[in-house]
Amino acid sequence: MSLRGVGVDLRCHCIKTESRRIGKHIESVKLFPPSPHCKDTEIIATLKESRKEICLDPTAPWVKKVIEKILANRKP
Amino acid sequence: MSLRGVGVDLRCHCIKTESRRIGKHIESVKLFPPSPHCKDTEIIATLKESRKEICLDPTAPWVKKVIEKILANRKP
Numbered sequence: 001m002s003l004r005g006v007g008v009d010l011r012c013h014c015i016k017t018e019s020r021r022i023g024k025h026i027e028s029v030k031l032f033p034p035s036p037h038c039k040d041t042e043i044i045a046t047l048k049e050s051r052k053e054i055c056l057d058p059t060a061p062w063v064k065k066v067i068e069k070i071l072a073n074r075k076p
Numbered sequence: 077m078s079l080r081g082v083g084v085d086l087r088c089h090c091i092k093t094e095s096r097r098i099g100k101h102i103e104s105v106k107l108f109p110p111s112p113h114c115k116d117t118e119i120i121a122t123l124k125e126s127r128k129e130i131c132l133d134p135t136a137p138w139v140k141k142v143i144e145k146i147l148a149n150r151k152p
Contacts, residue, residue, distance in 0.1 A: 026109070027108070028106055031104060031105050031107070032104045032146075034149060034150065040149055058147060058149065070107045070109040071134060074109070075109050075111075076109055
């Protein structure tokens with residue numbers, strides 16, 4: 001779940017993504033669309049207690065479910 | 077589009093939301109699910125050039141479209 005410094009976006013942020021379903025630990029999720037610096041969408045979650053930032057797999061069904069829930073004004 | 081300091085989340089971040097469709101100016105979007113501090117989902121976009129943070133209306137169809145596109149690995 002290593003993640004490069006989230007400063008100025010000159011390349012991809014994520015090297016690996018979290019495979020465990022950690023929805024209930026998520027405080028927020030940040031979505032980065034494809035850009036000149038990184039050709040694929042990236043999703044970075046901030047965890048509640050530790051405030052750690054970890055990368056999620058945008059293609060994983062459980063990740064899409066988390067975002068669907070948030071958009072539906074529900075907790076992930 | 078005023079927005080409280082995005083420090084520790086002790087209350088809602090957003091006071092007003094942006095109504096204009098600014099999808100193509102968006103560098104990233106951050107989703108905050110309902111929490112003890114704020115009962116509704118909040119969405120904060122960071123803009124490309126200015127890197128300004130502005131609040132988006134989670135119920136607006138164009139906002140949901142932006143997130144759908146990002147999840148589909150497309151630019152908003």
